[in-house]
Amino acid sequence: MTRSIEAMWKNGFVNEAHLTAPKINDLYNRKSQNIVDKLRTMFAINIKAIMVGSLIMLVMMSLIGAPFLGLYICCLLAPLIIIAKRELSKSVNLSKGQSSYDYLISFNNWLQSSIEAYSDYYKIFYPLFFLGMAIQAIVSKAGGKIIALFVEKLPTDFIILGLPYYLIAIVAVITLIVARYAEALYRLDLNIVYGRQFKKLEELITDMKELRN
Amino acid sequence: MGSDFYQLSILPFAGIIIKICRAYTNSQEDFEDYYQEVCLQIWRSKDNFNQESEWSTWIYRISLNVCLTYLKRRKTGDKEIVSNALPEEAIDDSKAFSSDDINELYSAIKHLSETDRAVILLYLEEKSYEEIADIIGSNANNIGVRIKRIKDRLNKLINQKD
Numbered sequence: 001m002t003r004s005i006e007a008m009w010k011n012g013f014v015n016e017a018h019l020t021a022p023k024i025n026d027l028y029n030r031k032s033q034n035i036v037d038k039l040r041t042m043f044a045i046n047i048k049a050i051m052v053g054s055l056i057m058l059v060m061m062s063l064i065g066a067p068f069l070g071l072y073i074c075c076l077l078a079p080l081i082i083i084a085k086r087e088l089s090k091s092v093n094l095s096k097g098q099s100s101y102d103y104l105i106s107f108n109n110w111l112q113s114s115i116e117a118y119s120d121y122y123k124i125f126y127p128l129f130f131l132g133m134a135i136q137a138i139v140s141k142a143g144g145k146i147i148a149l150f151v152e153k154l155p156t157d158f159i160i161l162g163l164p165y166y167l168i169a170i171v172a173v174i175t176l177i178v179a180r181y182a183e184a185l186y187r188l189d190l191n192i193v194y195g196r197q198f199k200k201l202e203e204l205i206t207d208m209k210e211l212r213n
Numbered sequence: 214m215g216s217d218f219y220q221l222s223i224l225p226f227a228g229i230i231i232k233i234c235r236a237y238t239n240s241q242e243d244f245e246d247y248y249q250e251v252c253l254q255i256w257r258s259k260d261n262f263n264q265e266s267e268w269s270t271w272i273y274r275i276s277l278n279v280c281l282t283y284l285k286r287r288k289t290g291d292k293e294i295v296s297n298a299l300p301e302e303a304i305d306d307s308k309a310f311s312s313d314d315i316n317e318l319y320s321a322i323k324h325l326s327e328t329d330r331a332v333i334l335l336y337l338e339e340k341s342y343e344e345i346a347d348i349i350g351s352n353a354n355n356i357g358v359r360i361k362r363i364k365d366r367l368n369k370l371i372n373q374k375d
Contacts (some may be wrong), residue, residue: 003372005368008315008371009315009337011314013228019228019231020231020248021227022245051215
């Protein structure tokens with residue numbers, strides 16, 4: 001006998017009131033843990049990427065005849081790795097014996113203080129990085145030729161460290177600009193990499209805050 | 214989510230959500246995840262409800278959107294909500310779906326594509342072609358033909374066992 005799907009459906013839900021709704025529970029706990037785990041994993045990957053990146057820089061710079069610049073960049077990146085590892089270990093020590101909301105708030109507080117710690121370092125890192133690149137450019141053969149051209153076109157008697165004063169001034173001004181905008185640069189970089197996750201975290205905290213009210 | 218909102222605006226329509234989530238999940242754990250996420254999305258989007266349609270239609274729309282989005286995410290491997298730490302247990306329908314027929318019908322529905330599942334669920338819930346088209350974002354003229362095709366397939370799947 002052919003059965004009609006309409007009848008099967010109707011008879012199946014004759015007593016719709018007996019449908020048992022699952023309890024609303026635990027979703028936010030899992031969402032919180034999920035986002036925290038995801039961010040932690042991303043931070044850990046970032047540390048490894050910096051380590052590998054600094055080694056690659058050392059090798060590459062050595063290959064193009066600038067081993068000191070490679071070493072210099074490695075030295076600049078080393079404190080970053082130390083800061084990142086220290087900060088990440090702090091996040092592991094956050095107490096999980098609280099409510100999800102409290103845990104997420106402490107994680108967010110840790111995140112903000114970590115970002116502060118990083119941005120303090122980047123204020124030094126970016127200008128020093130630029131300065132290293134500039135010095136390397138100046139002492140390189142190609143840089144020497146360009147400087148000679150400058151001196152020829154714009155001769156001056158005011159020489160500092162063997163360089164025309166305006167070149168020193170240009171490097172100094174750019175270094176100051178980089179230092180001034182280092183934090184903004186870092187936050188832009190941060191936003192590109194972690195922006196989506198940070199937004200999720202923010203939304204989750206807002207939702208949970210509303211849930212508590 | 215305020216418990217008043219849940220009690221007054223979601224719980225009376227829980228049947229809709231359960232029926233839809235059931236069609237898109239294969240385990241009790243997933244079913245509960247989907248159900249909870251639908252409830253959250255209804256609560257989140259409550260301010261966007263413009264009262265042009267019925268509240269129940271709004272719930273159908275959100276339930277289907279959430280289920281389809283989740284399925285898509287699972288296919289692409291983004292298991293944001295669904296924990297993979299726990300072993301999947303078989304869905305326990307003994308309380309909610311006591312009839313064997315309905316279980317058989319659901320098994321057949323799960324053979325359909327995601328959108329066909331949405332169409333047939335809305336049809337079985339006695340939504341008009343216009344409403345179905347509106348909810349799934351299609352043309353009402355095509356809905357009739359589509360339902361006929363889906364019903365034929367379901368009938369074949371169900372009755373071939375007999």
